[in-house]
Amino acid sequence: MTDTLVKDAMSTPMLTLDAEATVNEASRGMLEAGIKSLVVVGEACRPEGIFTSTDVLEVAADGRPTDEATIGEYMTTPVQTVDPGASLSAVGRRMVEEEVGHLPVTDADGNGVGILTMTDLTEALSGAEVPAEST
Structure with a gap:
């Protein structure tokens, strides 16, 4: 585990949308991809936020139309990111300590190149392959 790097466990490609996309668009995209989060990106695919299935519940609780x-x-x-060359064990500790379930993986220029989820981390720790719809 200590030699495993984020780039060896991250999911690619990651689903991205810009901040002006509707919750309806995001929900459909996550459902079709079988995932529970997407990265909100700005210029040059730089992560600006994370949108998750839990956020969809908040929209519903607020009574907001998902198409608006x-x-x-x-x-x-702000979104927390991680380097693809970071140690998976160190990043795993960070995710647990900071209660973060999804970390966009960014290159040296700050552009998103993948995402590391708790499911990815669990899969890497166990050595098992987890179906994509679990992430």
Whole structure:
């Protein structure tokens, strides 16, 4: 585990949308991809936030129409990111300590190249392959 790097466990490609996309668009995209989160990106694919299935529940609780509410209104910011060359064990500790379930993986220029989820981390720890719809 200590030699495993984020790039060996991250999911690619990651689903991305801009902050003006509607919650309806985001929900459909996550459902079709079988995932529970997407990365909200700005210029040059730089992560600006995370939007998750939990955020969809918040929209519903607010009584907002999903075709009017934008993901920018509900995304988690500021977004925390991780380097693809980081140690998976160190990043795993960070995710647990900071209660973060999804970390966009960024290159040296700050552009998103993948995402590391708790499911990815669990899969890497167990050595088992988890179906994509579990992430």
